[in-house]
Amino acid sequence: MSDSAPPTAATTPESSSRLRIREVPDSDLDRAIDLASLVFLETYDDEMRARHRKFLLRCNRIGAYADGRLVGLLAAVRLRVSVPGGGLPCAGLTFVCVAPTHRRRGVLSELVAELWRRCAVAGRPLAALWASEAAIYGRYGFGAATRLCTVEIDSRRPLDLRVAPDPRPLRLLDPAEAPAVLGPRYEASRAERAGRLARDGYWWREQILPEQDEDDDELSPPRVVVLGDGPSLDYAVYRTRGGEDSPGVVEVYELEAGTGRAAAALWSYLAGIDLTGRVRAWGRPADDPLLLIAADRDQVRVTQEFPALWLRLADVGAALTGRSWAAPVDLVLDVSDGSIPANNGRFRLAAGPGGESYRASAEPADLSLDVRDLAACYLGGTRVGDLVRAGLVAEHTAGAARVLDAALYTDRLPFTSDEF
Numbered sequence: 001m002s003d004s005a006p007p008t009a010a011t012t013p014e015s016s017s018r019l020r021i022r023e024v025p026d027s028d029l030d031r032a033i034d035l036a037s038l039v040f041l042e043t044y045d046d047e048m049r050a051r052h053r054k055f056l057l058r059c060n061r062i063g064a065y066a067d068g069r070l071v072g073l074l075a076a077v078r079l080r081v082s083v084p085g086g087g088l089p090c091a092g093l094t095f096v097c098v099a100p101t102h103r104r105r106g107v108l109s110e111l112v113a114e115l116w117r118r119c120a121v122a123g124r125p126l127a128a129l130w131a132s133e134a135a136i137y138g139r140y141g142f143g144a145a146t147r148l149c150t151v152e153i154d155s156r157r158p159l160d161l162r163v164a165p166d167p168r169p170l171r172l173l174d175p176a177e178a179p180a181v182l183g184p185r186y187e188a189s190r191a192e193r194a195g196r197l198a199r200d201g202y203w204w205r206e207q208i209l210p211e212q213d214e215d216d217d218e219l220s221p222p223r224v225v226v227l228g229d230g231p232s233l234d235y236a237v238y239r240t241r242g243g244e245d246s247p248g249v250v251e252v253y254e255l256e257a258g259t260g261r262a263a264a265a266l267w268s269y270l271a272g273i274d275l276t277g278r279v280r281a282w283g284r285p286a287d288d289p290l291l292l293i294a295a296d297r298d299q300v301r302v303t304q305e306f307p308a309l310w311l312r313l314a315d316v317g318a319a320l321t322g323r324s325w326a327a328p329v330d331l332v333l334d335v336s337d338g339s340i341p342a343n344n345g346r347f348r349l350a351a352g353p354g355g356e357s358y359r360a361s362a363e364p365a366d367l368s369l370d371v372r373d374l375a376a377c378y379l380g381g382t383r384v385g386d387l388v389r390a391g392l393v394a395e396h397t398a399g400a401a402r403v404l405d406a407a408l409y410t411d412r413l414p415f416t417s418d419e420f
């Protein structure tokens with residue numbers, strides 16, 4: 001299905017110049033990259049421009065043009081996100097930028113409104129993003145659906161764990177082999193956790209394993225260490241930074257371990273790399289087994305915790321009937337959605353052995369909630385009961401939040417560290 005919709009036009013309040021919202025053609029990619037450079041306060045060399053160009057070519061691109069000049073951009077990469085029981089198409093927002101000359105005139109709001117029209121045309125029930133600032137996206141119906149923590153290991157002494165490491169041999173893998181060797185293992189992990197993105201060869205090469213880290217040119221190329229073989233293979237992706245006067249650092253990007261013993265083997269390897277004294281894993285799930293198997297939590301510390309993937313249910317009905325449920329549920333939800341009218345109103349959510357349905361209802365609501373709060377709970381990472389206690393969700397029928405939480409439940413927390 002096409003992602004394109006006819007161009008829309010709006011007049012900005014502070015200026016008489018006509019703002020046109022339309023597709024950004026390939027011929028405007030240099031202008032799009034110039035705008036991103038201006039807005040994100042970055043200087044891109046030729047290599048980075050080429051990378052951005054390649055990435056933007058994979059995206060749907062919506063532009064805001066004033067007098068023919070590109071003053072706003074929203075790119076949406078076509079993703080497939082794992083949800084309990086399967087996966088759904090998702091628009092991954094990125095390169096969201098508005099020229100400083102046109103900020104706070106509603107340009108972003110126009111771009112987002114156009115995105116919702118396109119999601120409806122293309123049958124994309126979800127949208128997701130990583131936010132540059134957490135204050136921006138709640139108003140557009142996004143909720144923080146996953147949280148990450150940064151874990152640091154003091155590796156100046158041997159890592160003390162309560163579980164014996166898996167004795168299978170470790171080997172270093174050429175990153176070029178990663179899509180073929182790690183791909184099936186990663187794919188299996190998508191069934192275990194919601195929120196994970198489908199990856200193709202491009203995504204592995206450019207997003208997970210680029211030769212040079214985008215933000216830190218002192219880091220080594222990516223290293224891939226593998227434990228075992230075949231479907232039970234476990235692995236870690238990391239880079240190192242040498243230290244001149246102090247021990248070096250191991251930066252961990254990804255670590256997939258199917259058992260506590262495999263996790264022990266991989267973390268012990270990372271903590272044991274000579275000439276390094278610290279392991280830093282910037283984006284780990286809060287239920288990472290490392291935090292339980294560490295014998296000394298002064299040695300393994302959570303140094304930061306933050307909202308990670310922001311999710312938007314662009315089509316609430318398709319999103320709710322597109323996931324599986326951990327327990328039966330039959331509740332009337334009164335959903336407030338200020339920008340997508342089709343989502344707004346009272347709907348009966350029923351899920352059980354007979355399947356899922358979500359239909360408009362005239363019955364009194366059991367729960368009233370904003371679409372952003374429903375998005376935060378959708379993958380099982382936030383509890384509806386907590387939002388009731390926080391005063392964000394209204395519970396009209398006693399126990400309704402507990403019923404919905406039991407149905408939304410997932411064994412493991414939703415998780416992705418794939419930034420885009």
Ligand SMILES: CC(=O)SCCNC(=O)CCNC(=O)[C@H](O)C(C)(C)COP(=O)(O)OP(=O)(O)OC[C@H]1O[C@@H](n2cnc3c(N)ncnc32)[C@H](O)[C@@H]1OP(=O)(O)O
Pocket residue numbers: 039040093094095096097098099102103104105106107108109110129130131132133135136139
């Ligand atoms: C997924 C990503 O790409 S994340 C990257 C986001 N981009 C950036 O951070 C780059 C720098 N910033 C920008 O380019 C722009 O300021 C943007 C894109 C964040 C906002 O664009 P604008 O066109 O100024 O936003 P717009 O005028 O539509 O604002 C809509 C509302 O959001 C609010 N808003 C916009 N930006 C922010 C912000 N950074 N913090 C808090 N509120 C904000 C506005 O005040 C406005 O509120 P209102 O409706 O109550 O009046």
